[in-house]
Amino acid sequence: MTAPAPQVEDLNPHHIARKQFDLAAPFVGNLDDWDGISEWIFTPERTVTVYIPVVMDNGDVRVFRGFRVLHNDTRGPGKGGIRFHPQTDEDEVKALATWMSWKCAVVDIPFGGAKGGVECDPRALSVEEKRKITRRFIASLGDNIGPHTDIPAPDVYTDAQTMAWIYDTYSMMHPGQNNLAVVTGKPLDIGGIPGRSDATARGALMVTEHFLQIGGLPGQRDLQGTTVAIQGFGNAGRFAATLFRDSGATIVAVSDSRGGVYDPDGLDLAAVCAHKDETGSVVGAPNTQALEPKEVLEVPCHILIPAALENQITAENADRINCRLVVEAANGPVTPAADRILAERDIKVLPDILANAGGVVVSYFEWVQNLDNAQWEEHEVHEKLRRKMYRATEHVMTQRVNLAESFEYYQNRWSDLYPGSEPLVTPDMRIAAYTLAIERVRRAAEQRGVWP
Numbered sequence: 001m002t003a004p005a006p007q008v009e010d011l012n013p014h015h016i017a018r019k020q021f022d023l024a025a026p027f028v029g030n031l032d033d034w035d036g037i038s039e040w041i042f043t044p045e046r047t048v049t050v051y052i053p054v055v056m057d058n059g060d061v062r063v064f065r066g067f068r069v070l071h072n073d074t075r076g077p078g079k080g081g082i083r084f085h086p087q088t089d090e091d092e093v094k095a096l097a098t099w100m101s102w103k104c105a106v107v108d109i110p111f112g113g114a115k116g117g118v119e120c121d122p123r124a125l126s127v128e129e130k131r132k133i134t135r136r137f138i139a140s141l142g143d144n145i146g147p148h149t150d151i152p153a154p155d156v157y158t159d160a161q162t163m164a165w166i167y168d169t170y171s172m173m174h175p176g177q178n179n180l181a182v183v184t185g186k187p188l189d190i191g192g193i194p195g196r197s198d199a200t201a202r203g204a205l206m207v208t209e210h211f212l213q214i215g216g217l218p219g220q221r222d223l224q225g226t227t228v229a230i231q232g233f234g235n236a237g238r239f240a241a242t243l244f245r246d247s248g249a250t251i252v253a254v255s256d257s258r259g260g261v262y263d264p265d266g267l268d269l270a271a272v273c274a275h276k277d278e279t280g281s282v283v284g285a286p287n288t289q290a291l292e293p294k295e296v297l298e299v300p301c302h303i304l305i306p307a308a309l310e311n312q313i314t315a316e317n318a319d320r321i322n323c324r325l326v327v328e329a330a331n332g333p334v335t336p337a338a339d340r341i342l343a344e345r346d347i348k349v350l351p352d353i354l355a356n357a358g359g360v361v362v363s364y365f366e367w368v369q370n371l372d373n374a375q376w377e378e379h380e381v382h383e384k385l386r387r388k389m390y391r392a393t394e395h396v397m398t399q400r401v402n403l404a405e406s407f408e409y410y411q412n413r414w415s416d417l418y419p420g421s422e423p424l425v426t427p428d429m430r431i432a433a434y435t436l437a438i439e440r441v442r443r444a445a446e447q448r449g450v451w452p
């Protein structure tokens with residue numbers, strides 16, 4: 001007899017987004033009339049693919065593929081970043097757009113979900129090449145984006161400079177009107193808002209602190225004395241390192257795409273940052289132990305913050321994760337199979353659609369600021385962000401408790417309605433956040449009705 005082949009996990013991000021939706025859906029509203037509505041709510045409204053010709057620095061013309069997906073605009077215009085990455089594709093962008101719909105609903109801001117991506121390797125591009133790709137991408141998207149329809153922002157390997165080019169390109173195409181609200185994450189000189197650059201990390205810190213304050217991790221009421229490991233040293237990871245350290249945590253490991261560094265007594269972050277700025281990587285920072293890129297996920301710590309890409313904690317490594325709490329600063333870093341393993345091991349997960357929502361919340365403030373022709377102060381941004389993130393954390397925690405208390409009811413109803421189907425999974429923080437979000441989108445959809 002041969003041993004059964006190990007089950008290979010499906011890592012297609014859009015399939016994962018569907019799986020997460022399906023795990024949560026049975027806990028939402030009336031199961032009986034759920035079917036048709038769930039298809040309506042899950043299916044993206046619009047997927048645009050464009051091919052972007054660019055004259056490279058060496059004179060060659062190269063064609064890049066770009067995507068913009070509007071997942072759902074029931075609760076307001078589409079909102080979501082644009083990423084530049086060699087592995088991005090339509091299914092990834094569809095998943096990221098879907099997650100944006102749930103994220104905006106969980107923190108209750110009046111946006112739907114959208115996302116964009118250009119398949120390119122920004123590390124191998126000059127500034128001039130990135131500028132041309134950005135401008136041509138935005139020109140090709142035309143009126144698929146707009147201040148009241150679909151509003152881009154930064155994501156992986158794009159930044160305030162990229163947003164400035166987006167704004168300028170859109171403005172050249174729409175002269176004679178104030179276009180500042182077409183994109184968020186802009187530089188301060190062009191309608192940007194103070195506090196946007198570290199907003200994702202600050203939001204993650206606020207969610208974590210509040211989760212601890214209200215008893216999410218028994219025996220640990222704040223960050224004092226905790227150890228933290230962070231995967232990813234881009235916008236979210238790098239700011240998270242400083243903010244968590246300044247709130248009392250010891251950062252024991254950080255990594256970027258080339259590898260990681262570890263010091264069980266705590267890294268000297270100033271030295272690690274200086275090394276990253278000088279060499280392009282954290283690897284080799286003075287007085288640190290080197291780690292392979294994914295080893296950072298397995299170092300012993302209290303809090304693990306994946307702040308890079310999707311599918312980092314999977315069925316393959318979930319049993320080696322060595323922390324009490326995972327805070328998803330990235331989008332989609334933990335797969336559904338890993339969620340199950342972590343839950344069995346009593347490792348809690350603060351899901352991306354809550355934990356990293358600080359970025360889009362401050363984007364919302366920037367959009368409001370631009371539409372009002374106003375200027376916000378940084379302390380106002382922090383205070384308003386705190387209120388949003390605390391409230392959302394409380395809602396998700398309460399929802400989890402409520403669902404867990406009624407679990408037997410849902411289980412019975414589920415097996416009555418769909419005999420023989422997979423049993424329901426005990427609601428964790430992800431399922432709680434999803435049910436809140438889906439319920440809000442569904443309510444809006446029902447109130448609006450299907451046109452005509």
Ligand code: GLU
Binds near residue numbers: 151360
């Ligand atoms: N790209 C960020 C995210 O995934 C921010 C999106 C935004 O600000 O619109 O949440």
